[in-house]
Amino acid sequence: MTYHLHYWPTIQGRGEFVRLALEEAGAAYVDMARGDEKDGGGEKALMADIGDHDHPSFAPPYLVDGDQVIGQTANILLYLGPKHGLAPRDEAGRLWVNQLQLTIADLVAEAHDVHHPVGMGLYYEDQKAEAARRAQEFRTARMKKYLGWYETVLEKAPAGGWLTGADLTYADLSLFQVVEGLRYAFPHAMKRLEPKLERVIAVRDAVAQRPNIAKYLESNRRLPFSTEGIFRHYPELDPA
């Protein structure tokens, strides 16, 4: 069965966490909104489809698998994980990976709020002063707290180098994406933090070398980071 992923067609955004899992798994999927309009692609079709289900989603991404429709990034991964060997089979293990993913979701929401602190309906240009204030705390306290927490998790994990030890899970793929996003958005801040994030960076590097991921990152399916997405590089928010 081919999965249908529904997400904004021009950004990595939250959909990227799902794309990485599908790519690593080598799963067959169509990134619906990136298709031609005549095949149901485009943002208009996405917005028309999202509410048109018994289980509508509040926002993209959502995944359609046959007659099942699943929204919320962490929830989609909770569904895909055990199906594709990207999560432990036992309940305690699955819950722990879900917890790791939900904490990434919190980080991602904060990374978004840096450039949209007072209104997601407003442009960044309309909230630059507020963004500068918020960015300061994010750079100097929040990034360090979040990434440092993952470093601690890796330190406490059983041997193997992944977040849960010997086996890659979707949370490792998501940690890769967060490091990439933060490196793009806050290169100076990351340069300062990385010396203390040896294990986190090792996960990032190991994910980048997974054959399916490496192929994906080279492909045109991987959209570039940009100032339309969640992680945005505005030099004034990341002083040297």
Place this chain on the structure above:
Amino acid sequence: MTYHLHYWPTIQGRGEFVRLALEEAGAAYVDMARGDEKDGGGEKALMADIGDHDHPSFAPPYLVDGDQVIGQTANILLYLGPKHGLAPRDEAGRLWVNQLQLTIADLVAEAHDVHHPVGMGLYYEDQKAEAARRAQEFRTARMKKYLGWYETVLEKAPAGGWLTGADLTYADLSLFQVVEGLRYAFPHAMKRLEPKLERVIAVRDAVAQRPNIAKYLESNRRLPFSTEGIFRHYPELDPA
């Protein structure tokens, strides 16, 4: 087995979603940080304990059940739900309830950011101007979009009045909590919205009448809303 809930002792906050589930279930639990310091209570003990596990949590709440430690509100509820008849037994049903809960988590994060738009390490008093800007969008667009979505979910649900139809789930308890929180924080905005939220308010009312919940709300275990919590009432953020 008695659950140990670890959360800030003086606020409802995110811990309240877990407390409501435990109370509805009639489960035995100890709200650890609310105990005497000599019994391991207090914020200091909470901060000492949180990292002291193989599976540390990034932030409270976390739940200890025997040797299992589970963090992230939605994840704790995912664990408790099927154990206590507060979630469907089938996978598709559990994922849908998780999706409903994760969307509440997003709403809760935005409700928090209204009074802390530029820095969670700063006081509200240090970001009043920014909060006023953010509150405007929250009141006029976001609250309506979120609560309107739950109204649509209820409209599409099978008969029964709960979010999934005939059976109460923890997502209904959480929706109750959100309505209570928003009524406290934004009474004027809620008065304007409620006429179009008939089904949401009916869930709120039905939850309040559950015998275990009614008893809990009357007890001193239910902490009051306050300007220390997530939902905060600042009259200047909710004009008539």
